Amino acid sequence: MVDTNDTWIVERTGIRERHLACPDIATSDMAVAAAREALARRGIEAREIDAILLCTVTPDMMFPSTACLVQDRLGAAGAWGFDLVAACSGFVYGLTVAAHLVGAGTHQKVLVIGADTMSRIVDYTDRATCILFGDAAGAVLVEPSEDDLGFIGHLNEIDGSGAPFLNMPAGGSRRPASAETVANRLHYVKQDGQQVFKYAVRKMYELSSALLAKHGFQPCDVKCFIPHQANKRIITATAERLGLPDDRVILNIEKYGNTTAATIPLGIYDALAEGKLKKGDLVLFAAVGAGYTAGVNLWRWAY
Numbered sequence: 557m558v559d560t561n562d563t564w565i566v567e568r569t570g571i572r573e574r575h576l577a578c579p580d581i582a583t584s585d586m587a588v589a590a591a592r593e594a595l596a597r598r599g600i601e602a603r604e605i606d607a608i609l610l611c612t613v614t615p616d617m618m619f620p621s622t623a624c625l626v627q628d629r630l631g632a633a634g635a636w637g638f639d640l641v642a643a644c645s646g647f648v649y650g651l652t653v654a655a656h657l658v659g660a661g662t663h664q665k666v667l668v669i670g671a672d673t674m675s676r677i678v679d680y681t682d683r684a685t686c687i688l689f690g691d692a693a694g695a696v697l698v699e700p701s702e703d704d705l706g707f708i709g710h711l712n713e714i715d716g717s718g719a720p721f722l723n724m725p726a727g728g729s730r731r732p733a734s735a736e737t738v739a740n741r742l743h744y745v746k747q748d749g750q751q752v753f754k755y756a757v758r759k760m761y762e763l764s765s766a767l768l769a770k771h772g773f774q775p776c777d778v779k780c781f782i783p784h785q786a787n788k789r790i791i792t793a794t795a796e797r798l799g800l801p802d803d804r805v806i807l808n809i810e811k812y813g814n815t816t817a818a819t820i821p822l823g824i825y826d827a828l829a830e831g832k833l834k835k836g837d838l839v840l841f842a843a844v845g846a847g848y849t850a851g852v853n854l855w856r857w858a859y
């Protein structure tokens with residue numbers, strides 16, 4: 557499709573495989589599948605959910621929100637919810653919001669879903685981006701904890717001066733869809749990879765170390781580091797600066813590529829399956845994305 561090769565992709569990104577949804581599958585379909593699995597694992601019914609936070613930049617349509625579509629399909633009759641648009645930081649922001657809804661005592665069961673069908677907004681004639689992204693969804697349920705387990709803290713920030721370096725130019729109120737925007741390929745992801753790379757390496761480390769220090773932890777206290785998977789080099793650089801050994805760092809970009817809001821729940825899924833994340837472990841989530849958005853969350857894993 558483009559002038560590239562496996563060696564370049566693997567060396568520069570760490571990606572070997574990407575999974576693309578079938579043409580008839582949209583973001584809500586993957587989100588529903590992920591949510592059903594999370595609910596089944598926890599053994600609860602959808603009608604018990606109080607809120608659905610659907611983190612995505614690839615909603616089924618501009619409105620209604622994909623959270624509404626998912627709520628209906630799940631039969632989550634008692635839930636409210638919304639889409640959370642923070643690109644690759646979406647799931648970390650979703651966890652933060654869920655923790656505060658539950659922490660306030662007003663919500664008992666908040667479903668956080670990270671779901672993106674990036675193949676619908678990736679330009680498969682642009683070799684600098686099309687080799688990066690894949691499609692996926694993952695979900696977690698946030699509930700009150702009965703002991704010291706659960707949410708510890710967050711450090712999230714946005715920096716809109718980064719907007720020119722990663723965006724989808726058309727399709728919103730600034731440049732609505734037209735024959736011209738389609739002809740000029742403006743409904744696709746545009747990225748200045750080097751700019752984003754530099755910001756990501758700096759922010760992932762800065763925010764991670766600041767959050768750990770704020771709560772009196774050393775990096776060596778972290779049992780499991782689950783970073784957003786945008787580029788293997790960003791992750792290894794962050795882990796090295798934090799002094800985290802490889803076996804505490806979840807690195808699965810090789811299998812899925814960058815799935816935007818889904819990378820962290822996929823990381824949780826793999827960490828649980830591989831026995832790298834256990835009840836009581838200190839787990840650090842970190843992400844950087846379009847916006848710029850950046851965020852880190854510290855939890856003591858409760859499941």
Ligand SMILES: CC(C)(COP(=O)(O)OP(=O)(O)OC[C@H]1O[C@@H](n2cnc3c(N)ncnc32)[C@H](O)[C@@H]1OP(=O)(O)O)[C@@H](O)C(=O)NCCC(=O)NCCS
Nearest residue numbers: 560561564568644683684687749750752753786787844845
């Ligand atoms: C996109 C990214 C992999 C590119 O890697 P890079 O090492 O920065 O590569 P550069 O952009 O400097 O390009 C180097 C060369 O490779 C070429 N190149 C780009 N994509 C290529 C591809 N798929 N195959 C082969 N060559 C490619 C470029 O054209 C350039 O060629 P030139 O030197 O002749 O001009 C990297 O910048 C990145 O991962 N950025 C961050 C992405 C990110 O985090 N995005 C999401 C945030 S959530």
